Amino acid sequence: MPREFLNTERIAYLTMEVALRPDIPTYSGGLGVLAGDTVRSAADLELPLVTVSLASRKGYFRQRLDANGRQQEEADPWEPSERARPLQARVVVPIEGRDVWVGGWLYVLEGGLGGRQPVILLDTDLGENSADDCELTHYLYGGDAAYRLKQEIVLGIGGARMLHALGFRVRQYHMNEGHAALLCLELMNRYAYPNDDLRPGETPYDIPRVRDLCNFTTHTPVEAGHDKFPYDLVDRVLGDFIDRQTLRRLAGEDQLNMTRLALNSSDYVNGVARRHAETSQHLFPGYHVRYVTNGVHPQTWTHVAFAGLYDRSLPGWSHEPELLVRADCCLSDEAVWQAHQAARRDLVALVRDRTGIGLDPEAFTLGFARxxxxxxxxxxxxxxxxxxxxxxxxxxxxIVMAGKAHPRDEEGKRAIEAIHAHMHELAGVIQTAYIPNYDMAVAATLVAGVDVWLNTPLPPWEASGTSGMKAAFNGVPHLSVLDGWWSEGRIEGVTGWAIGNGDADGDDATHLYEKLDQVVLPLFYQDRAGWLRLMKNVIAKNASYFNSHRMMRRYASDAYIR
Incomplete structure (x- = not known):
């Protein structure tokens, strides 16, 4: 491990997935992309972070769609040795009564401003392990409940042990979702009291010390979305790793709830938007759930044409994106429109290349991808x-759309098929394209090249959402249900528009059609000056705030320094 990464205390950021670059398939969607933006901002701001994730050698999956929109999943493997270097340390974790060896890879993420961040990708594909154990870090979110629990042992327990073995001095641990919560059990064992010092009935673990070390970010606003494991499975897989009475007290009496374990083992807990924190507070009463609204990495999600415009007119924006607040008065209409046209051309080329569909380069384009x-x-x-x-x-x-359904989400797969059926119904009236195999590269082209970004979740299930933030860096306004970040970012008619009033039982489809027909499209076609004023407002009021630099500065001040 290079000495540059060991000469200062660091925040250990543990996440099941992380989007490092498009051709490293260690991510499936928003959680991993957020993790990648977290690391990129830490590099730009020179915040001392060390990220721990899984190698996911077989990736998530490559999506192939037939003419009817039926999704087929294909392997999406990668070779870690081509992008990272092997770690010299190896550790063991207890699984089903045996020692499973965990090695790993060091990927060094370099920020746009010269900062460097270490990312450790844990790997069990080692000669010391059985064939089954070698596959524990192969498939992102693959397998059954037992496979998932074993993966989370590797991430939480193996991650903590690997950091210790490599010589990292960890100031705080930050769990990105509950997947890494078994880390807390490893720390409890590390900081257990000597048995001779215990009184009858006392817990052997220094839980206050563990809580002082741990921070937890929850991303899931509904109970059903949190990982839970029956205790008979936990007993079989994890054995007597920790006192069962303590585990049930921290993680739940009926089953091991990873979110409750993280909540009870962390002094700092936050949701990823103001409304999400309120929802989580109701979901888990008795806990203090703060909020740090998500953000996106400025340089990663800004089209090259807009980045050049900002470099000329607002130098320093990539390090201090709050400078974009001046966009409404410092950017000319002509320059903004030229940058948008460059982004649009790239989208038209991508759609033609990936689908064979020719978009009209002058027509209003609505984007939806997730x-x-x-x-x-x-x-x-x-x-x-x-x-x-x-x-x-x-x-x-x-309309341009994209998105994968989880291989076991049959309802999601049917939605993709239904969308393709609708595309045929609209043929000759509305050109609609569905780009297969949605990834970071497709996302970057989409959010920059459309005219409006659409988001339609059922409230209050959208914890945050970040695609609209990416669009904002390219002057693309948001048309969305009032949920997640949009509850904070929406200024009606100034940064975009709301669909409905944020209630789950509202007639959102009717509101969507009315807003498109009566407000959005007339403005685009009949008032170009008004539309450009809107685009500059989006940059000035949304991009300047909803970015991962602001997010990381908040984590540093609120969570890491305490």
């Missing part, structure tokens, strides 16, 4: 095909 699952409501836009066609009859409209 994980395809029920609560995201990807079909809401197509609720009334006749109404949608009538809207397009008033003003030309085209």
């Amino acid at each position: 994980r395809m699952t029920a609560y995201k409501r990807p079909e809401l836009l197509f609720s009334d095909i006749a109404r949608l066609k009538a809207i397009a009859g008033n003003h030309p409209l085209q």
Whole structure:
């Protein structure tokens, strides 16, 4: 391990997935992309972080779609030795009564401003392990409950042990979701009291010390979304790693709830948007859930044409994105429109290359891309095909979509098929393209090249959402349900528009059609000066704030320095 990473105390950031670059498939979606942006901002700001994740040698999956939109999953392997260097240390973790060896790889992420951050990718594909144990770090979110529990042992317990073996001095641990919560059990064993010092009935663990070391960020606003494991499985896989009475007290009486374990073992707990923190507070009463609203990495998600414009007009923006607050008065209409046209050309080229569909480079383009699952409501836009066609009859409209469904999410897969059926219904009236195999590279082109970014989750299930923030760096306004970050970022008619009033039982489809037909499209086609004023407002009021530099400075001041 290079000495430069060991000469200062660091924050250990543990995450099941992390998006380092498009061709390293160690991420599946928003959680991993957020983790990658966290590391990139830490590099730019020179915050001492060390990230721990899994090597995920077989990746998530490569999506292939047939003509009817049926999703087929293909392997998406990568070779860690081509991008990272092997670690010299190895540790063991207890699984089903045997020692499983954990090695790893060091990936050095270099920020745009010269900072460097170590990322450790844990790997059990070692000669010392059985064939089954070698595969524990192969598949991101693969396998059954037993496989997931074993992965989380590798991440939490193995991650803590690997950091110790490599000589890192850890100031604080930050768990990105509950997947890493078994880290807390490892720390409890590390800081256990000598048995001779205990009175009858006393816990053998210095839990206050562990809590002082741990921070926990929850991303899931519904109870069903949190990892839980039955105790008979825990007993079989984890054995007597920790006193069962203590574990049940911290993680739940009926089953091991990873979120409750993290909540009870952390002094600092936060949600990822103001509304999400409120939802989490109701979901887990008795805990103090703060909020640090997510952000996105400025340079990663800003199209090269806009980055050049900002470099010329607002130098220093990539280190201090708050300088973008001046965009509304410092950027000319012509320069903003030229940058947008460059981004649009890249999107048109991508769609033609990946789908064979030729978009109209002058027509209003609506973008929607995210994980395809029920609560995201990807079909809401197509609720009334006749109404949608009538809207397009008033003003030309085209749609670009993308997104994967989890291999076991049959409802999400059916949604992709239904969208393709709607595409055929709209043929000749609304050009619609669905880009397969959504990843970071596709996302960057999409959020920059469309005219409006659409988001339609069922409230209050959107913890934060970050795609609209990425769009904001490219002057693209948001049209969204009032949930997640948009509850904070929306200034009606200034940074975008709301769909409905944020209630789960509202008629959001009708509100969406009305907003498109009566507000958004007329402004785009009939008031170009007003539209450009809107684009500059989006940059000035949303991009300047909803970025991962601000997010990391908040974590540093609120969580890490205490």
